[in-house]
Amino acid sequence: MKKRIGSYPHVRIEGGGRAVVSQAGGVLLVETVRKTGLDTAISGALAPWRKARAVHDPGKVLLDVALAVALGGDCLADTGMLRAEPAVFGPVASDPTVSRLIDTLAASGPKALDAIRAARAEVRERVWKLAGPSSPEAAGQVVVDLDGVLVLAHSEKQDAAATWKKTYGHHPLMGFVDHGSGGTGEPVASLLRPGNAGSNTAADHIEAARLALAQLPKKYRRGRRTLIRTDSGGGTHEFVAWLAKRGRWLSYSVGMTITEAIHQAVLKVPPAAWTAAVEPGGEIRDGAWVCELDGDCLKGWPKGMRLIVRKERPHPGAQLRLTDADGLRLTAFATNTTGSAIAALELRHRQRARAEDRIRNARATGLRNLPLHDAAQNQIWLEIVQLALDLLAWMPMLALTGKPRLWEPRRLRLRLFSAAAQIVTTARRRHLRFANHWPWTDVITGAVTRLGALPNPG
Numbered sequence: 001m002k003k004r005i006g007s008y009p010h011v012r013i014e015g016g017g018r019a020v021v022s023q024a025g026g027v028l029l030v031e032t033v034r035k036t037g038l039d040t041a042i043s044g045a046l047a048p049w050r051k052a053r054a055v056h057d058p059g060k061v062l063l064d065v066a067l068a069v070a071l072g073g074d075c076l077a078d079t080g081m082l083r084a085e086p087a088v089f090g091p092v093a094s095d096p097t098v099s100r101l102i103d104t105l106a107a108s109g110p111k112a113l114d115a116i117r118a119a120r121a122e123v124r125e126r127v128w129k130l131a132g133p134s135s136p137e138a139a140g141q142v143v144v145d146l147d148g149v150l151v152l153a154h155s156e157k158q159d160a161a162a163t164w165k166k167t168y169g170h171h172p173l174m175g176f177v178d179h180g181s182g183g184t185g186e187p188v189a190s191l192l193r194p195g196n197a198g199s200n201t202a203a204d205h206i207e208a209a210r211l212a213l214a215q216l217p218k219k220y221r222r223g224r225r226t227l228i229r230t231d232s233g234g235g236t237h238e239f240v241a242w243l244a245k246r247g248r249w250l251s252y253s254v255g256m257t258i259t260e261a262i263h264q265a266v267l268k269v270p271p272a273a274w275t276a277a278v279e280p281g282g283e284i285r286d287g288a289w290v291c292e293l294d295g296d297c298l299k300g301w302p303k304g305m306r307l308i309v310r311k312e313r314p315h316p317g318a319q320l321r322l323t324d325a326d327g328l329r330l331t332a333f334a335t336n337t338t339g340s341a342i343a344a345l346e347l348r349h350r351q352r353a354r355a356e357d358r359i360r361n362a363r364a365t366g367l368r369n370l371p372l373h374d375a376a377q378n379q380i381w382l383e384i385v386q387l388a389l390d391l392l393a394w395m396p397m398l399a400l401t402g403k404p405r406l407w408e409p410r411r412l413r414l415r416l417f418s419a420a421a422q423i424v425t426t427a428r429r430r431h432l433r434f435a436n437h438w439p440w441t442d443v444i445t446g447a448v449t450r451l452g453a454l455p456n457p458g
Contacts (some may be wrong), residue, residue, distance in 0.1 A: 024421035024432050026071055028447055030088060032395040036130070037457030038123045038387075039063060039358040045119035049104055051129045061101050062116070064092050066387035069366040072413050076102065076371070078109035087423050093264065106376035116383050117214065120390060124186075125217045130454055133398045134405075136177050136186075141251075142220045143178040143213045144188060145355035148199055149362065152372055157324040158375040161195035170370060171197045172382065173204050175212035177360040178229075178351075179393070181280065183405060185320060185358045186393035188215035191212065192375060202238035202324075205230065209243070214430050227251040229352045235334060244302040244336060253349045256307065256332040258323035265293050266309055266330060277310060278343045280351075290346045293332075304336045310346055361409050365389055398454065399447035415440045416447075 026458045033039050043059030050058050067089065068078040093101075107113040128135040136142055153160040153169035157189050160169055175189030189211035191204060198204075209228055213221045220226045228234075228243055232255035243252045256262070269291050277288035293307045301307075311328040314320060323330060333349045334360035360366075366385040370378040390408050400407070407415070419440065421432040 010164040025417040025419040027198035045115040138276040147355045159194040187386040188212040199233040204235040231255040253335045305376040397448045
């Protein structure tokens with residue numbers, strides 16, 4: 001009897017295998033592209049950049065890079081894993097062709113960016129209609145979170161600079177549509193900025209908000225059905241005035257810095273004026289209270305603005321700031337929403353923390369670093385990252401149910417996209433046959449069935 005060595009079986013390795021497809025689960029993203037019409041929209045948008053007698057469509061090339069990023073790639077050369085599987089991803093351009101396209105689009109400046117963004121907005125409206133009750137607009141209001149993210153640079157790149165965290169890189173300002181507790185989120189804005197860009201620069205927040213609103217269906221580009229949420233970086237007079245301007249009338253919930261005036265006003269609030277904060281289930285939040293301030297604290301701010309303050313016991317180990325009071329951590333936000341209890345408004349603003357999850361997912365989907373040198377090239381890269389994140393949000397929205405609907409990109413890659421399959425040709429048709437023993441084969445086949453049941457675009 002042969003003695004077994006080690007904990008794992010020993011298998012012999014050789015090349016020459018046939019009819020096996022790696023990353024076969026990526027067919028879910030391919031089907032999402034096809035059913036949403038994203039390929040047609042991007043191809044049409046980038047038609048002006050297609051050279052005569054060109055073999056590869058610029059739209060297909062850009063989408064291939066986005067697919068590679070969605071599958072876990074972090075540079076242009078990672079399209080090679082798509083090129084290796086033409087049965088699933090079709091013909092894929094060479095690395096030099098991909099690089100030349102990025103250079104061409106970067107040299108075109110705003111024209112190329114506007115074309116890509118217009119195509120994404122067009123498809124987004126179609127996706128939300130297809131999603132029905134699973135769409136972000138199902139509750140009658142669309143929530144857009146704006147937040148900055150630090151992207152480190154490990155080499156000299158254009159506009160890279162020292163950041164406020166004493167690192168070196170860039171400081172993009174991002175925008176995400178919140179899908180709520182039943183989903184994830186999708187990107188609607190990315191503004192590339194130098195690493196030393198301020199966190200509370202009003203002009204940047206206004207530009208990011210413009211980009212985000214342009215991505216929404218027209219009925220949500222103005223009016224109270226769209227809520228803009230930010231941290232204290234958005235709590236500036238200029239940005240709040242822009243949100244509340246007549247003709248826009250957007251709803252907002254923006255964090256506010258605790259000034260000396262706010263601090264003194266909080267000290268004068270009687271104990272009976274504080275209301276217990278609540279959790280999403282409606283239960284009381286232990287050790288947290290909220291109240292609304294008025295009077296001098298609102299001078300100079302737009303009419304209709306409400307200032308709400310929360311005091312809470314700090315987490316163990318947290319250090320108090322000079323603006324805290326009575327051993328409790330103070331935070332504040334401003335909103336123009338009326339007709340709701342201040343505890344409910346504070347809970348709504350606290351749920352802005354979901355933007356941190358979106359940023360974590362973006363880091364795991366091409367935003368860990370900006371791989372190119374020029375700022376214009378890296379702005380195109382940000383658009384590619386957004387395309388990848390769009391697909392990673394739209395596919396679950398349209399095709400997944402239950403717990404898989406909440407899976408983040410890392411888990412989608414591990415359980416679904418990385419699944420291998422056998423390619424079988426019968427009756428002149430190609431079929432992907434996933435292994436019965438793979439635990440998530442039913443999730444993959446069920447998702448493909450749901451996508452197949454959707455109407456074709458056009």
